[in-house]
Amino acid sequence: MSDAAPIRLVIFDFDGTLSDSGDWFLSVVDELAKRFRFRTVQPDEVDMLRHKSSREVIEFLGIPKWKLPLIARYLRRLVGRNTHEIELFPGTPDLLEQLAATGVKIALVTSNAEANARKILGPVHAARIDCFACGSSLFGKAPKFRRVLKKMGMKAHEVLSIGDETRDIDAAREVGMRAGSVLWGYAAEELLVAMRPDVMFRTPQDIVDYLAAHRS
Secondary structure, eight states: OOTTSOOOEEEEOOBTTTEEOHHHHHHHHHHHHHHHTOOOOOGGGHHHHHTSOHHHHHHHHTOOGGGHHHHHHHHHHHHHHOGGGOEEOTTHHHHHHHHHHHTOEEEEEESSOHHHHHHHHOHHHHTTOSEEEESOOTTOSHHHHHHHHHHHTOOGGGEEEEESSHHHHHHHHHHTOEEEEESSSSSOHHHHHHHOOSEEESSHHHHHHHHHHTOO
């Protein structure tokens, strides 16, 4: 993949990348475990799980694949009732404002509901998103990425995907896009480094600077 190709579109993950929802999720995980009968997470296990891939976390918790869409649907409803408890990461508003000003297109691909993402973003920041592809999928993020590319009229080599988990990197590579990882989200830095994404970001400003250097 040519790193010299200009980037015309950035596809962001939401939870853990733009939205600081980690603590809120931990506050409801026991409720989810009880309702869907999977292993509860003990406080001393949280950091250990951050060093596991998305697939490994699901296996550790003992969640069968067929339950994942049910859990995701219920979780979206919970988020919808509690959007006031979830905030954007510091720097996210400035990031979206600066990217929109450069003319780079912005898309959001998330298993969360579009209505939830819009509420947490707020109307001003939500208006800066050119394309939303939301809701859970049995086939992961790759099909959503392809739908966004088609809708936005972009080629994979013109796009940078940015997320905070190993599955975000896997999906970007499956589609042929550059994979970027933020280091302030869910997955531990060591795990992301081992996955060797195309670029890693320590701050939202790093994203702005990277895109400024990779624009036409």
